Amino acid sequence: MAQIGLNVPLPVVIDLVPTDYLSAAFAVDSSQEIMHLGLTRFEQTTDGRVFGPIQIAVLHGLPSTMFRRTLAHEYGHALLAGAPAATQIPLHVVEGFAEALAETYLVELGGNDAVGRWQRSRLGRGGHPTYDQGFQLISPIVRSHGARHVAAALRRGPGGLSAIGL
Numbered sequence: 419m420a421q422i423g424l425n426v427p428l429p430v431v432i433d434l435v436p437t438d439y440l441s442a443a444f445a446v447d448s449s450q451e452i453m454h455l456g457l458t459r460f461e462q463t464t465d466g467r468v469f470g471p472i473q474i475a476v477l478h479g480l481p482s483t484m485f486r487r488t489l490a491h492e493y494g495h496a497l498l499a500g501a502p503a504a505t506q507i508p509l510h511v512v513e514g515f516a517e518a519l520a521e522t523y524l525v526e527l528g529g530n531d532a533v534g535r536w537q538r539s540r541l542g543r544g545g546h547p548t549y550d551q552g553f554q555l556i557s558p559i560v561r562s563h564g565a566r567h568v569a570a571a572l573r574r575g576p577g578g579l580s581a582i583g584l
């Protein structure tokens with residue numbers, strides 16, 4: 419991610435976790451009909467400042483491409499962590515950015531195989547209103563503006579969306 423100009427300015431801890439860990443964390447949101455492979459958590463002070471490390475939890479035992487794809491998605495959330503304005507952006511924009519970042523990362527890693535698998539995994543998941551429609555919206559913007567520019571715009575919240583044509 420640093421290679422494409424994206425740095426999280428806070429310590430990040432990556433944990434490999436069992437299924438139970440993720441299903442417990444997402445039990446509050448069982449309406450999402452998708453498989454959760456990762457999670458990003460951080461604590462904030464009452465005035466919104468992030469303290470302590472940002473935790474990225476990824477399901478253990480994933481095949482390497484899925485691991486990388488999941489980690490890149492969660493990295494997208496870590497990039498927005500602590501930007502108070504970012505919490506005011508529609509969820510499909512945030513998740514679409516995370517998905518577009520995962521795509522960018524796989525493309526950066528190179529290999530048509532990884533990209534092909536990425537595209538097949540998208541088709542296999544159908545059209546989730548948050549993840550897939552968000553991805554379809556944000557992916558072309560990330561490709562034309564660059565992930566760094568889009569991340570900066572999203573950190574500015576709704577006021578930054580016009581900078582990326584939203």
Ligand SMILES: [Zn+2]
Nearest residue numbers: 491495513516
């Ligand atoms: Zn996400």
